[in-house]
Amino acid sequence: MELDERKKKILKAIIANYLETGEPVGSRTISKYTDLNLSSATIRNEMADLEEMGYIIQPHTSAGRIPTDMGYRFYVDSLMEEKGDVEEEKSSLLERVDRMELLLKQVAKVLAYNTNYATMVTAPKYKKTVKFIQLSRVDMDNLLAVIVVEGNIIKNKLIDVKVELDNEDVLKFNILLNTFLQGASLEDINLEMIQAMKAQSGEYAPILEDIFSGIVDAIHDANELEIYTSGATNILKYPEIGDIRQTSELLETFEDKNELSHLIEETVSKADGTGIQVYIGEEAPGQNMKDCSIVTATYKMPEGAEGTIGILGPKRMDYKKVVNTLKNLTIELDEIFKKGEGVNNDG
């Protein structure tokens, strides 16, 4: 059996209606809702076909139809025309902010507010190289190491050294560290390099140890996939997501950044490169997701680094709106990075 134009229209009407109401939709509704001018009986026949083909099911005999995962999939892929960008709020969705971290937090928040779903945003991931290191003496036994890595991510590390250092010593260390480490990525810092530096640091070699591990820590930190989330509690607004037990587990997943980063990495790894990915029900990774969908979008930094914006919501989700909002947001982000944040460009 094939999916002719009329069947598509009906399927689309069913899904659209279901997305709106959340109730199984019956033949009579479609008969009136659409401009097909068909009786409910005819619709019923078509529905039976659509069911046989696997696009819709009845939750029980004598109920209307609801979309299957396959139905949603077809809808997202072929039926849903992504309303040609609604310029509206696109303009100043995001206020200008100066620091990457704040920006991304803001993105998560705005998105959660606009969509009423739970959102997550990862910082762009790329091999981070050291741009600049600054060591300073804070007090008697503490050195402060400030490390700026590519992308103007700033890490601080207090290092407590046993030996006293005067200002000149610190200056020497600064020069030494910058000479060796500027432009280096985490992998570049190996035993060999450490040896070379030790050789040049003379009597202070033992102290270097401390300083070094501090710095490596900091770079390591910067390399971690940072995730910002918002609106987790929105999940509670959708009663269709299983029992409380499941919902609660879902929320915990959301609270645990580690788990979440796995999850995001998994979705991204499946990406086909078109920018926006939609994962419906079982398609999504994670065990409590059968009633959820995940939509992710990828934004790019000028140097090629990529980050992800994602939303998590019920399977019965306003895909049109979500996809659209996500599209606009990535465009806006791309633009911001192109000009504003384009600072971080040398290599």
Added chain:
Amino acid sequence: MELDERKKKILKAIIANYLETGEPVGSRTISKYTDLNLSSATIRNEMADLEEMGYIIQPHTSAGRIPTDMGYRFYVDSLMEEKGDVEEEKSSLLERVDRMELLLKQVAKVLAYNTNYATMVTAPKYKKTVKFIQLSRVDMDNLLAVIVVEGNIIKNKLIDVKVELDNEDVLKFNILLNTFLQGASLEDINLEMIQAMKAQSGEYAPILEDIFSGIVDAIHDANELEIYTSGATNILKYPEIGDIRQTSELLETFEDKNELSHLIEETVSKADGTGIQVYIGEEAPGQNMKDCSIVTATYKMPEGAEGTIGILGPKRMDYKKVVNTLKNLTIELDEIFKKGEGVNNDG
């Protein structure tokens, strides 16, 4: 009517049993549960008295009794002997961590894990004075300001300056800033001081503007009451907390650090100085709290700064355990600050 010893015993038994089971407790249960050797009939009479006095109520006729807020209050104040410190896990509840932020996050996490309630921890609050400022050139048009404030809280601020500065200029600024700002608190930085600095900065006065506002921002940031939370989803484990709608609002309060900080400030302002405060039901601030209790404890830094640890749970809460855990935790924190973190001590 007065509360004789027997009535106290019965009240205590009722509350203890209710805390355990969550079910209204009947006269027969008490008759067997306690060593009073009284018949259920006698207990019933006593219960009637206790109800009249306002310590317990029946959810409905022909049900057992449950404690009122007043009953809980009496229990917490007079009945509950705080099991003389259970030394057990006290030992290494907290792993040693180097940075305040991580430490407090850890505290929140451990506490949430141990108690199964939602927890919040605020950073110690005191007038933060500038300890050290470091300006460095990151690239062509960015200056990085690193500000270390009392308590080794470190803030970074990227400042983009329009004019080019060479290393010497930066050095001069550094000296200027440190001369003026070291030891200054947010209030100390006033128009007068700014004028004085401008006078001394000669041709660079306009740039100072940028740098200055950046620094003020950073100090302002550091002065904000930082809150770390954990285990918010634990709230979902206690079905007695009203309907989902309320729970969800409670969770939102928990997600919103601003609201939460108001809430904590309110509880702390009511504190009587004994260290541990218990807010039962209506006593707690916030509108969705009627079924909740809040327990807070105050920890002190050597210099007198104070922070708060709090837990939020259902009114039917294991007060004994919570109060105890909180006590141990503050003691441990106090100790950590006394030695380990005692770095931040000069003025």
Added chain:
DNA sequence: ATTAGCACTCGGATTAAATGAGTGCTAATA
């Protein structure tokens, strides 16, 4: 003062019946 005994209450669980939205199928129609 305590207790045994008994009638009474009322929330919660269980069962039964009523409702109604929606289906599938068949026969009539264009």
Added chain:
DNA sequence: TATTAGCACTCATTTAATCCGAGTGCTAAT
């Protein structure tokens, strides 16, 4: 041949009726 009107049937949901038992309050006996 495609569409539609009509009708019997299904089944989740709602409403009402009933039962059950934990627990009470009161009274009379110890």
